[in-house]
Amino acid sequence: MRPLLVCVRAAAPRRLLLSVVVLVCALAGLPGAARADNPIIQTIYTADPAPLVYNGRVYLYTGHDEDNSTYFTMKEWRVWSSADMVNWTDHGSPLNLASFSWASANAWAGQTIYRNGKFYWYVPMTVRATGQMGIGVAVSTSPTGPFTDAIGHPLVSNGQIDPTVFIDDDGQAYLYWGNPDLWYVKLNSDMTSYSGSPTKIPLTTAGFGTRSGNASRPTLFEEGPWVYKRNGLYYIVFAAACCSEFIGYSTATGPTGPWTYRGTVMPTQGSSFTNHPGLVDFAGGSYFFYHNGALPGGGGYTRSVAVEKFAYNADGSIPAISMTSTGAPQVGVLNPYTRQEAETIAWESGVETEPSGEGGMDVGWIENGDYIKIKGAGFGSGASSFTARVASANSGGRIELHLDSATGPTVGTCTVAGTGGWQTWASVTCPVSGATGTHDLYLRFTGGSGYLFNLNWWQFSGATGGGNLITNGDMENGTTGWAPFGSGTLSSDTAGPHGGSRSLTITGRTGSWNGPGQDVTTKLTNGKSYSTSVWVRTQSGTPSAKATLALTAGGTTTYVALTPATAVGSAGWTQLSGTATVSWSGTLSGATVYVETAAGTDGLSIDDVSMQ
Ligand code: FUB
Numbered sequence: 001m002r003p004l005l006v007c008v009r010a011a012a013p014r015r016l017l018l019s020v021v022v023l024v025c026a027l028a029g030l031p032g033a034a035r036a037d038n039p040i041i042q043t044i045y046t047a048d049p050a051p052l053v054y055n056g057r058v059y060l061y062t063g064h065d066e067d068n069s070t071y072f073t074m075k076e077w078r079v080w081s082s083a084d085m086v087n088w089t090d091h092g093s094p095l096n097l098a099s100f101s102w103a104s105a106n107a108w109a110g111q112t113i114y115r116n117g118k119f120y121w122y123v124p125m126t127v128r129a130t131g132q133m134g135i136g137v138a139v140s141t142s143p144t145g146p147f148t149d150a151i152g153h154p155l156v157s158n159g160q161i162d163p164t165v166f167i168d169d170d171g172q173a174y175l176y177w178g179n180p181d182l183w184y185v186k187l188n189s190d191m192t193s194y195s196g197s198p199t200k201i202p203l204t205t206a207g208f209g210t211r212s213g214n215a216s217r218p219t220l221f222e223e224g225p226w227v228y229k230r231n232g233l234y235y236i237v238f239a240a241a242c243c244s245e246f247i248g249y250s251t252a253t254g255p256t257g258p259w260t261y262r263g264t265v266m267p268t269q270g271s272s273f274t275n276h277p278g279l280v281d282f283a284g285g286s287y288f289f290y291h292n293g294a295l296p297g298g299g300g301y302t303r304s305v306a307v308e309k310f311a312y313n314a315d316g317s318i319p320a321i322s323m324t325s326t327g328a329p330q331v332g333v334l335n336p337y338t339r340q341e342a343e344t345i346a347w348e349s350g351v352e353t354e355p356s357g358e359g360g361m362d363v364g365w366i367e368n369g370d371y372i373k374i375k376g377a378g379f380g381s382g383a384s385s386f387t388a389r390v391a392s393a394n395s396g397g398r399i400e401l402h403l404d405s406a407t408g409p410t411v412g413t414c415t416v417a418g419t420g421g422w423q424t425w426a427s428v429t430c431p432v433s434g435a436t437g438t439h440d441l442y443l444r445f446t447g448g449s450g451y452l453f454n455l456n457w458w459q460f461s462g463a464t465g466g467g468n469l470i471t472n473g474d475m476e477n478g479t480t481g482w483a484p485f486g487s488g489t490l491s492s493d494t495a496g497p498h499g500g501s502r503s504l505t506i507t508g509r510t511g512s513w514n515g516p517g518q519d520v521t522t523k524l525t526n527g528k529s530y531s532t533s534v535w536v537r538t539q540s541g542t543p544s545a546k547a548t549l550a551l552t553a554g555g556t557t558t559y560v561a562l563t564p565a566t567a568v569g570s571a572g573w574t575q576l577s578g579t580a581t582v583s584w585s586g587t588l589s590g591a592t593v594y595v596e597t598a599a600g601t602d603g604l605s606i607d608d609v610s611m612q
Contacts, residue, residue, distance in 0.1 A: 036325035037346050037375065039294055039304035040088050041080060043353050045069075047303040048109035048162075048224070049278040049289035052119075052143065055496050056535060056573025057081045058282050059143045060289070061112045061121065062305050064093070069301035074107040077123060079144050083499070083575075085287065085307065086330040086375045090343040090353045090361050094145025095121060100136050102153055104128035109162045109224060109276055112143070113191070115173070119143050120150070120191045122163035122175060132159040135177060137192050150192045156185060158198065162276075165191075166227040166255065174255055176201075176236070179223035180216075182208075184256060199256075207250055207259035211241055220248050220261070224276040227255070233316050235279075237265055243273040247290065249318055262317060266290055269323045273300045283331045285309050288321050332575055333378035333438050335533060335610045337468030339476060339500055342389075342455040346375035346440070349406075354454075357423035358389070359501075362456040364422065368397070371406045371444040380531055380612030382462065383411070383435040389456040390416045391425045397447020399455070401432065403439040411435040416453045425456060432460060462612060469523040469530070470593070473609040475504045485517030485550070485594035486510070498535040498573045498607035507603040516606055517594030520549075524591055526583055532562040533577040534595055535607045544598035547576055547609075554586030562593065562611070573607070 039046075045065035052059045060080040066073045076096035082088045097103050103125035110123030119140045127134040134157030138147035156175070163177040165187070173187035175194070182201040185194045201207075209220035224239035233251050236259060240248035247266040250259040266275065270292030278289040289307045293299040308321050309328040334340070342363040343353045350370030356362035363372065388399055396416035402408045414430035445452055462468050471481035478492035482504055493505040506516045524530075536545045547562040563578035576595075595606050 036327065037086055038306040038308075038323075038325050038327035039292070040086075040307055040327060041090075041305055042295060042348050043090065043345070043351065044078070045295065045298065045302045046078060046305040047074070047274075047291045048276045049291060049305040049307075050109070050111040051278045051280040051287065051289050052112050052114065053280050053282050054114055054143050054572070055537070056498055056575070057083050058085065058280060058287075059112070060088070060305070061110065063107060063109060065302050067297075067302070071301060072106065072108060073301065076107055077110060077121070081144070084331045084334060084376070085282070085309075085328045087334055087344050087346050089341055090345070091144040092353070092355055092361050094140070095123070095138050095147040097125060099138060099147065100125060100149050102128055103134075103136065106133065108133075111164050111226075111278075113165045113167065113173075114143070115167065115189075115191055117141060118191075119147070120165070121147055122155070122165050124161040124163060124177070127154055127157050130157065132157055133161050134158075135161075135163045135175070139192070155192065155194070156183075156198055158183070162224045164225045164227050166229070168229065168255055172255075174227065176225050176227050178221075178225065182221055182225060201257055201259070205261075207257065207261060208238075209240065209248060209261040224274075226277045226279060228279065229255075230281075230312070231316055235318075237277040237279060237318075239275055239277070240264075244268045245273065245275045247275055247277050251316070264320050265318050266321050266323065270294055271299055272303045274303070285328075285331070286312060287328060290323070292323055294323070294325065330376045332533070332577065333376045334374060335468070335473075335608060336374075336377040336379060336383065336441065336460040337462060337610050337612065338474035338608050339457050339459045340374070341457050342372070344374065345372050347373040351445075356454075356456050358425055358456055360456075362391075362454050364451070364454040366397075366445045366452045366455065368445065368447050368449065368452065371442050373406070374441040374443070376438055377441040378438045378531070378533075378610075378612070379435040379460070380462070380468075380610075381436055383432045383460040385429050385461045386412050386414060386432050386458065387427055387429045387461070388414055388416070388458045389425055389427055390419065390453045391422055391456070392416060392418045392453035393420065393422045393424075394418055394450060394452065395448070397445060397452035400444040400446060401435070402442040402444055403435065404442075405440070406442045406444050408442065409434060419453075422454055435460070468610045468612050469520050470518060470609045470611050474500050475502045475607050476500045478502070479504060482516050482518050484514060485592055485596075486514035488514045488516075490516055493605055496537075498537075500607075503537075503605045503607035505603060505605040509601040509603065512599050512601060513596045514601070515595040515597070515604065517592045519590070519592050520611070521588055521591040524582055524588065526588075527581065529579055529581045530562070530611050531577070531579045532593070532611045533575060534563065534609045535573045535575050536595060536604060537573045538597070538602055538604045545574075545576065545595055545604060546598070547578075547593065547595050549580070549582065550590070550592045550594065551582065551584050551588065552590035553584035553588045557590075558584070
């Protein structure tokens with residue numbers, strides 16, 4: 001525990017995990033060396049992953065195993081998200097047992113689904129009045145909550161657990177759950193009531209495989225169903241046999257069967273006697289989430305969520321997937337020139353997160369030698385400075401910026417002074433040199449003894465002619481720096497940004513070439529190559545958008561395609577990225593980066609724009 005002297009902020013129990021993580025690095029003989037990124041959450045123990053793809057991000061809903069648990073001691077659920085499958089942002093706990101007045105214990109495995117502007121989170125808990133497990137439903141207008149009990153009582157309650165929810169192409173929603181049986185019920189379109197009665201799915205050995213040595217449970221189905229549809233085929237992936245569990249799956253031509261057992265998705269592995277599946281497709285890849293006991297101190301009741309990328313076989317079957325400590329590859333790169341939350345982490349050693357007085361979460365409990373790894377940061381042609389939002393009731397410390405490992409090249413060091421409180425925030429900036437290209441970034445914290453400071457967010461700035469040329473690329477400063485290219489009206493939009501709390505929306509376009517634009521005339525270097533990244537969402541689903549540079553020199557305007565035209569769905573954010581060499585003859589009098597569409601005049605939103 002930290003010294004009483006500094007116990008000013010709200011106290012939270014210090015987890016034991018921290019010291020063991022440090023020990024493992026030491027045992028490897030390579031303190032801070034580049035290392036594996038699975039399990040994907042290290043600040044707490046997590047279990048029962050339920051991924052949801054929404055607006056170009058994967059939202060991950062999990063349970064939380066308490067430190068030192070000797071049972072499934074779980075009191076809250078947690079939310080995380082990522083745009084690249086490796087750097088995960090902690091959104092804290094927007095739902096817990098106290099959210100349900102009728103529940104008493106056991107915040108176990110659930111799933112969240114989006115419908116008609118709302119997010120519905122189905123979770124099992126003990127019903128206080130009966131002592132039986134029941135399933136509640138919470139609702140929110142945001143994927144990160146806050147969530148509230150939608151109906152004030154269990155949606156269903158028959159003593160069984162592990163809800164999974166699925167909406168078929170015809171709009172019919174189904175809730176499935178169960179252990180030891182497998183149940184389903186048809187949900188109404190409000191997602192908080194149902195028609196008909198809960199119905200048992202027959203657990204036949206043809207449908208769910210054969211278990212040996214347990215006469216009362218002849219099939220492999222144990223718990224944790226995950227139902228979805230792909231290319232017209234219905235899948236139910238589930239925790240099989242016990243104990244230890246493995247992950248198996250069955251398929252059917254309809255949502256309620258009859259099911260055919262198809263085999264093993266993930267064999268028994270990984271120091272936890274349970275496992276729990278969650279599958280999504282994201283950015284052109286397929287991902288399998290699961291849990292194990294791989295973190296130090298981990299085991300059957302101190303589990304951690306991990307992810308693997310996989311590819312379906314041509315016939316739709318799922319290949320056998322093994323647990324790895326490497327995890328999934330990164331999708332794209334992280335933009336260090338837009339504000340990044342400190343709680344966006346690929347790997348960490350020694351730190352924890354907590355709710356921030358400035359909103360969201362911050363990273364705290366930072367001691368000398370702790371670090372955060374951010375994987376694959378794209379510095380382009382160079383960063384010139386680093387700004388961090390910090391708070392310290394002590395006397396602060398330093399943030400060392402290392403590339404490639406916690407002991408890799410140092411490209412900058414920021415000194416953090418005391419601010420008078422753990423939630424008294426100030427910004428500090430320090431010079432950076434030598435940060436070019438794409439690297440893993442390590443924020444390594446150094447200083448005296450005890451807790452040093454808290455970190456809420458950080459951001460790099462580019463050198464002249466390098467770094468991000470775009471002003472207000474993260475749109476957090478409203479429409480600053482942007483103007484319509486051609487016709488249209490710009491507005492700062494708080495509904496469903498790609499990152500942070502705002503995006504930039506244009507409406508009233510009268511030509512497909514109209515779009516949000518920014519003048520970069522004074523920032524371009526003739527003959528130089530620039531990498532451009534823009535996140536785009538169209539309002540009506542017009543199927544293409546592209547970032548373009550209009551260059552006016554010597555009385556002539558030319559157009560440079562900065563990114564190729566790419567399909568952009570109406571609901572989700574899509575990243576447009578590309579590299580182009582920019583050159584002109586004569587004096588450059590006008591250069592505007594803008595986003596247009598191949599056709600149509602529907603409104604569009606952009607966010608997290610960088611050109612470097
Ligand atoms: O996390 C508690 C229980 O363990 C879940 O409900 C089951 O699926 C198993 O993972």
